[in-house]
Amino acid sequence: MTELKVAVIPGDGIGPEITEAAVAVMQAAAKKFGLSLSHDSAPAAAAAVDQGLPPLPDHTLKLCQQSDAILCGPFGDPRWDNAPPSERPERAKLTLRKTFDLYANLRPVKPVPALIAASPLKRELIDGTDILIVRELTGGLYFSEPRGYFEDAQGRYGVNTMKYHAWEVERIGKVAFEAAQLRRKRVHSADKANALEVMQLWRETIQKLHDSSYSEVELKHIFIDNCCMQLVSRPKDFDVIVAGNMFGDILSDIGAQLTGSLGMLPSASLGKGVPLFEPVHGSAPDITGTGKANPLAMILTAGMLFTHAAKRPDIGEAIDNAVAKALDKGLRTADIARGDGVKVVGCKEMGEAVLAALEG
Numbered sequence: 090m091t092e093l094k095v096a097v098i099p100g101d102g103i104g105p106e107i108t109e110a111a112v113a114v115m116q117a118a119a120k121k122f123g124l125s126l127s128h129d130s131a132p133a134a135a136a137a138v139d140q141g142l143p144p145l146p147d148h149t150l151k152l153c154q155q156s157d158a159i160l161c162g163p164f165g166d167p168r169w170d171n172a173p174p175s176e177r178p179e180r181a182k183l184t185l186r187k188t189f190d191l192y193a194n195l196r197p198v199k200p201v202p203a204l205i206a207a208s209p210l211k212r213e214l215i216d217g218t219d220i221l222i223v224r225e226l227t228g229g230l231y232f233s234e235p236r237g238y239f240e241d242a243q244g245r246y247g248v249n250t251m252k253y254h255a256w257e258v259e260r261i262g263k264v265a266f267e268a269a270q271l272r273r274k275r276v277h278s279a280d281k282a283n284a285l286e287v288m289q290l291w292r293e294t295i296q297k298l299h300d301s302s303y304s305e306v307e308l309k310h311i312f313i314d315n316c317c318m319q320l321v322s323r324p325k326d327f328d329v330i331v332a333g334n335m336f337g338d339i340l341s342d343i344g345a346q347l348t349g350s351l352g353m354l355p356s357a358s359l360g361k362g363v364p365l366f367e368p369v370h371g372s373a374p375d376i377t378g379t380g381k382a383n384p385l386a387m388i389l390t391a392g393m394l395f396t397h398a399a400k401r402p403d404i405g406e407a408i409d410n411a412v413a414k415a416l417d418k419g420l421r422t423a424d425i426a427r428g429d430g431v432k433v434v435g436c437k438e439m440g441e442a443v444l445a446a447l448e449g
């Protein structure tokens with residue numbers, strides 16, 4: 090790759106503030122490691138609608154298509170709180186995921202040592218936790234048909250469908266097993282096979298795939314409700330967790346909070362087309378414009394972009410280390426400001442501290 094072209098979509102709410110911090114870190118990291126990088130920004134979601142554009146404008150999609158990677162902020166705006174899903178700004182993100190067939194969403198849950206005190210769990214439970222959530226991202230309850238609003242003799246009703254073909258389960262299973270091979274060789278597959286046919290098929294498919302190709306990886310099937318409970322009582326026992334779209338969404342918010350805050354969790358959405366990198370958190374309208382946002386998930390997301398899109402895990406690691414160093418200095422945004430001897434800073438200062446740590 091001669092030049093890494095990144096499409097930047099700042100998104101809504103705190104998106105622009107945290108994206109500014111992340112782009113500065115991304116540029117500095119590329120420069121430090123001699124990687125040629127260019128980036129262009131374009132709007133989507135509520136930010137686009139406010140400019141009189143559709144939630145996913147053609148030129149934004151085109152920019153993404155012409156790029157090697159997409160760095161994407163959070164989408165969502167409370168002005169659409171009562172709107173049907175098809176009209177909400179978040180839909181633009183689902184369209185992007187589907188357009189590029191980004192079926193594998195990797196969400197690493199690894200608390201930074203300096204933040205152990207910010208976790209709601211006792212130190213002995215959380216210390217040493219290192220989990221990779223592999224969430225199926227283009228199927229299941231989010232995308233299957235039929236869906237929509239209908240009416241019958243009992244009145245109006247809404248429908249969504251959880252459907253998975255065996256091939257969809259197989260391809261996400263492969264991602265999970267292959268990730269596990271490079272880690273502690275353990276996969277938990279979270280399902281609801283005791284109640285849902287689609288999840289019985291999920292379980293059978295994962296088991297077959299394991300037996301035929303990945304028998305050296307330890308596989309455990311776990312019901313999703315039990316998995317949520319175990320995640321907060323013995324998180325250290327997990328290595329890779331694979332789950333469908335809806336269950337993976339829920340698991341990753343639990344995982345994020347284990348690390349101290351939803352403001353800490355990055356993610357990579359990979360598949361056939363241009364890979365997309367996005368923090369797990371939302372647009373945080375309650376703190377938008379106050380300067381209090383935590384830019385670290387977005388900065389760590391830029392780190393995942395180097396690791397996965399540029400195949401430069403060394404740069405990803407340098408960004409992770411710079412974040413750890415800024416936290417070691419005692420700097421905290423409000424959402425992670427727990428424990429003694431910490432200094433509460435805003436988004437801008439936190440971003441600058443990471444930059445300084447990266448360059449120093």
Ligand code: IPM
Nearest residue numbers: 164165179182183338368369
């Ligand atoms: C996430 C978010 C999205 C999702 C929303 C914004 C549609 O919660 O990335 O986890 O549910 O996938």
Ligand code: MN
Nearest residue numbers: 338339342369
């Ligand atoms: Mn979510």
